[in-house]
Amino acid sequence: MLAYAAKRICLALLVALTVSIISFGLLRLSGDLAQALAGQSSTAADVEALRKAYGLDQPLTVQYLEWAGKVLAGDFGDSFFFKEPVAAMLAQRLPVTMLLGASALTFALVLAVPLGVVAAMRPNSWIDRLALTLAVLGQALPSFWFALMLMIVFGLTLRWLPISGTGTWQHFVMPSIALGYYATPAIMRLTRAGMMEVMASDYIRTARAKGLRMPTVLFKHALRNAVIPVVALAAVQFGFMLGGSIVIETIFALHGVGYLAWESITRADFPVVQAIVLVLASIYVVLTLLADLLNAFLDPRIRIA
Amino acid sequence: MTAEALDSAKILEPSPVTQLRRRIFGHAGFLFGAIVIAAMLAMALLAPLLAPYDPYDQDLARRVINPIWHDDGKWAHPLGTDQLGRDYLSRVIYGVRISLLIGFATMIISGVLGTALGVVAGYFGGRVDMVITFLITTRLSMPVVLVALAVVALVGGSLTVVISVLGLLLWDRFAVVMRSATMQVRALDYVAAAQAIGCSAARIVTTEIMPNILNALIVVATLEMAHAILLEAALSFLGLGVQPPLPSWGLMVAEGKEYMFFSPWLITIPGVALFLLVLAINLLGDGIRDITAPENRN
């Protein structure tokens, strides 16, 4: 387990390093930074002065190392547009996105896992067919369009839920559904396949031969083994949701990182974009790392090797 | 049962062609997908003949006319007109060209890239595999929508840019699936036999491995095509995909969004078109998997 964990952590660090180089490159690609910092009405002398002041005349490797050092200390530089530290902006917006991601994932899991289990218990029954049909339809639904449809039905026609803003928990209901439904087909299929495979296994027959009651067989012996791959998938899906939050937050004007990313891209505020790419990628790396470690912990064949 | 009875049972077993035909026509999803895609392809090819108007023709006197199912709908514009007075039916018909083009071109680029990486990783294993696995992991950690938006913002939005960006971003699933499929095939005896008689790696990959991973490749290709179409629509919806006045369905939803309170059909129509196309592609992919490898069906 320790050797496995060490190897896995090394990989995560390497990926994080590569991602940081890519997002560093992103800002450099966006044009002359000194010019951008100085603004449209600046003189050539101003620009040169800024270039010196920010170390932009140094070789790229030196610039990268300096930048990376600052990032590790929590300094992502200043926003071109707001002229304030990016870190502070992120700290303010990140909780909203994390909350949105968490509630979307919860929605997906609460819907998909029981559906997958029931479908596996009664293969080819009406509920199995219904679940599979929902999965197929769900996978083809464009999320931005689904979000707008939710808005029209629940926000405008029924007036049950607010259509934009961040104020209350009600503001999170539609965005969570719009973001979370896209993950349900994959989770449901995996749960269903896992449960079917496990329920047909010899050790489930053993458990039944011991006279264990059905709930014990299902929840202790079957689900435990069937959800191991679902854990990893859920982590990956959470990462995708953070990425997808850019669409959903923009539609619902939810003031999270995704909305900030879109605003910053349209304002060409690249230090912010760069920081968001880096932060979201890092969260994904950490999540998948945790999921893999949790997986290893849940499976004694890896835990005690 | 006697020996003769057994023989007659064998004779009664239908030929492989008949079996395949039965599986195709017994698979409702595949049939639906195939029919919808055929219709969409015909629409794309025959767009100038089918569309009643030029999709770019504005007529400010005829803005936001309701579609035919409304009381004041007119047969002149069966799906109504948009906020610039352009015929919506014509725009929807031309829109399928953009979605299919983006889906297909992206799928080709990412498919070539991902398959090459996956097959190389799976065939050679060892360090090569480690490096490629690392590339896949890195790629997966980059949020697709965000990176695509940022790059489009930097370079400027156009059909070519969107296709290139998505093509360079969506190769991960090809690589993952092709890698494990290649590994499985590589472990089989006939590959060892081919190596034993001195075939080159390139020859083994093209003649022994590729034919056996083709099924998986087709399934991933359809999934990724659908994925690319959805992503293009999302990017265009956010204003950083293909640019107006191209009739991209995603862009049409974005343009109709301001009017969605009073004219919700402006966003439901392109949305339904998008949904149908993606659904059909996914069903076709699932169908191909079920029909060619029924034993893998869960």
Place this chain on the structure above:
Amino acid sequence: MSVILDVQALDVRIPLAQGMLHPVRDVSFAVERGETLCIVGESGCGKSLTSLALMDLLPRRAERRAARLIFAGEDLTRASEARMTDLRGNKMAMIFQEPMTSLNPSYSIGNQLEEALLRHRRIGRREATDRAIYLLEKVGITAAASRLTQYPHQLSGGLRQRVMIAMALMCGPDLIIADEPTTALDVTIQAQILHLLAQLQREFKMGLILITHDLGIVARVATRVAVMYAGQIVETGTVAELFARPLHPYTQGLLRCIPVPGRTKRGTHLGSIPGIVPNLIGDLVGCSFHNRCEHAYESCAATDVSQREIAPGRAYRCLLTAEQCAANAAKAAA
């Protein structure tokens, strides 16, 4: 001795796309406390499904019918699923063929052993642990206490099968059904496990149904034998009677297939039974063995054959008389 299990006319049917599969047909036998009944037959003859039918663990689609199914005085044909759950693992236990996959990889050996006892008895975890250690020692596992915290993947196949046996014994059952418990194991370990099963069966005075295709095993451990062919029991008797004087042509054929040291001459061909097992979908008319039987008459294909009981516990399923059967056997041996 008292009868612990009495089975009369057990049938199992499974609806398939190709028709109704009828893999267990009119199976009747009884097991007494303290005896070992071996059910012998080739693969696909219905012996495993028979054992699952007794435990009511058949696949969901399968349908079980029996004229009589009495376990320890209780009619199991009328028992509810809840009642069966109470009996399983408690009064009747089962050992499966595949020790490698029959234990849950996610839980420790101790957890899986104690589970059955905690389910069926009102006792604490401490006592359950004590019983688990006692039984692990009984099945010949050293350092039993330390094994409890181990996981299945840490044990060899032989050890896992010992654990499975201990698990079956946890509640002190009246009947154990062992379905080919040694097939998946090395030959050297097979003997140890069988010896262990036979010894435990005597010590705890249980009934044991041992399902196997290995006549060598039967000769060593059985009290009585039931030979199955195509879903039917074609012959039953004590192990001595059956080996000395096999009546049914199929039993005779089976016995000719095994070499006997000292009796089988060097250079002679071992027997084999030509032909194939009949398809078990749909109704069988006539004797199920008629198409492979060297003594078959035309009437064998047309007449249904029922069990002929020639003495208590000694029966066979053939149109020929016992004398004719014995004469055929003698002819074949000569």
